[in-house]
Amino acid sequence: MSGERAQRRQRLHFNLFFPFAPDYVWSQQSRTDIYYDFDALTRLVQSAERGLFSGVFFGESLRLREHLGVLNTDAITGRPDALVLFAHLAARTDHIGLIATLNTTYFEPYDLARRIGTLDVLSGGRAGWNIVTTDSAWTGANFRRGGYLDHSDRYTHAREHVDLVQALWDAWPSTGTRSPLPAVEWFDTWYRVVAQPEWPRSPQGQPVFFQAGESDEGRDFAARYAEGIFSRYLDFDAALDYATDLGRRLVAAGRPADDLRIFPATSVVLGDTQADARDRHEWFRGQVWTDRRTRAVVEKVWGRDLSELDLDGPLPDEPPAIVKQSRSHGVMNSRDRPHLIAQQWRDLSRERGFTVRQLVRHLAPSAGFVGTPASVADRLAEYVHAGAIDGLNLTPTAFPDGLDEIVDRLVPELQDRGIYPDRYPGTTLRENLGLSPSVARRADRDRTVAV
Template sequence: MSTSRRELHFAGFFPFGPHYDWSAREDPYDYYDVESYVGLARSAERGLFSALFLGDSQRLREHLGRVNDSVVTGRPDQLVLFAHLAARTRHLGFVATLNTTFSDPVELAARVATVDRLSGGRVGWNLVTTENAWTGANFRRGGYLPAAERYRHAEEHLAVAQRIWDADPGAEVRHSGAHYDLVARTPLPRSVQGRPVLFQAGESDEGRDFAARHAEGIFSRYLDLDAATSFADDMRRRLVAHGRPADSLRIFPAASITLGDTEAEAREKAEWFHRRTWTDRMVVSVVEAVWGRDLSWLDPDGPLPDVDPVSAEQTRTHGVVNTRDRPLETAARWRRITADEGLTVRQLVDRLNASAAFVGTPGGVADRLTEYVHAGALDGINLTPQSVPDGFDDVVDRLVPELQARGVYRTRYPGTTLRENLGLRDVVAQDA
């Protein structure tokens, strides 16, 4: 099944870091309170969202050698959480980010298939890879897979999982390749949606090509209209080059939405939320991550520190700074920016961490989103809630009706599976 009609999809998105106002809750462990997620899931379903999407974290983040308690440092197991949420909803889909680098394809296929089957075909897999030795240390395999091998390994991992999903219950699946040599038996009946929906988020040419060969949804970072349109056009060209229809991939950039009765009120609310989440401590910690030293004395409304970073090159990541970063080069670049533009530390961090957002009245935001949909720049928005558990209510109650009035948002779920509700084609099974 496929639909040529252009319409907007919403997916609830949970990024890393302190992106929520937890309704003035004092205990950070409320992050693991299932009722917080149930509230968001039910609100999303009331708003006819296609899915909830959860990121992955396979090791606690660290900062200056200690566990970083100024951000959300861990993640509930997505599939365990989604099994709970599927039992409390009827139509909403659930997309779990699962890493191929440190997982077994037979075990992963069985876990995903279990939740997909129990939910009636409402599960998707956001396939990710890593070359991160710091994360890999949790699996006693730090850095075992070179960067150049990540996608080749992921391709084989995916092939095994999909052959297991496509086989009849109890059927024997054999595979012999560069990374896996195995015989497995399919543990469950096929999904009612044919196969779990595959998402991908790679930005490199290699990642885009991987998505064009295999994915049915892709998460992007482009929300400027011209850039988003260019990305969408590029992905459609790649799809056709790999022998797939140009409309077989759903594109989801991430964004927040802040609504007000007036443009001024919406901007004021957005600024309030930004200041509530980007505290002085968070601002300074961004600089500390590059400088590699305690800068608790630093005034966030003053200049960058005069001292240089501790190291010229970072040899491992701590969950915040990329392994390819060069601290001295980064510090020099930041100093040039602040000098040229007269920025404080806070203003620099704001610029470096600017997130995509739609801010305005419900009608104004609906007009902008409608423009994106008609331009073919996107198929959906990964919507970040600004509070828990009521973070989607404003969008559901005020924005969704405006989008429906413009004919770019559905008025009911078209089906019961994630594949149906995304308007995707049926799956053609592989030979086992």
């Protein structure tokens, strides 16, 4: 399947990805609130558009994240409303796609369809929807519905949600209007809706669907619905295996093997020489991995305050304070197995001679591409030609000017290798990603709906 993907498409896409964790140098800014500043965000997105990025993708946090029961001050834990922000950016950009993360668990289908459909029309067909679902009671408490959805139901619920949104979009005719529009009548497991859409279609027909599920169920969901997928597989062999697996699932779902764009997340650190790039990378990691952030990684597993812990010494002698971590306290990193993870970390530290600081650095993800512009471009060309990836979700290493080196130095090298555009192919996100008409209008759907 990867060979078919590689043969049929040889183009790299960049998305600007703005994460929650401080994967950029906070110390370069005197104001922490600049990360919520619309003018600064606009400057960053305009830099991405200057570099012909296909889209800008913001993650979503529907509740401020906590650490040991208090607000996590080591990361940007909240977000402006994505669709309001993207309406602002749509007026200040011309081509770049605007990909909003919107949750199927807590957003009502009609409201979601109306809001993102409005953005799609407003932006001239540049909207994308990153479809996410959750069963987190901790998040749901903000919506008066904490824990209403069982973990086993999250994807069956998401499928019905997306199908209902699609039915609402499909109710508007492809050309012209008719009055009155027929009502969408939906009576199924999770929703009982009778609604009449009130927004027209955009030039791209409807927003582009993205997804980031990792489980087998999540991958099957992507094969059924997604047109872009956000991946964590950056190692070449793992990325190729992932692309091959998705290709098989796409074919099984009745779609071409290359019908989905794969975007692993990463950062790029450039230098004038390989040694210069490595030095810059190490400096960057030292800046973002502060003592407080390093200690917090261990505290999340031990479940208690470790402010007296010597980071240049060994892990705590005492066992973690809890046996099982609760999902109600936000994002955790020990997969609800603190004692097992603690023992694995101790074994690794003894084997490698790691201090706490060295262990956390070893466990932390590193920039995927470090080198000169030419060497990074050569490496990316290998991925593209093999069909392992279609693009990257790029995290800037500084804010708001962390993309300038990529735009000015890396993009020209990629263009010289024929794998990156020298202009936007069209005016819509769908055109700029080289996508066919939406999957929903090409594939059969099992819907309980009358239009």
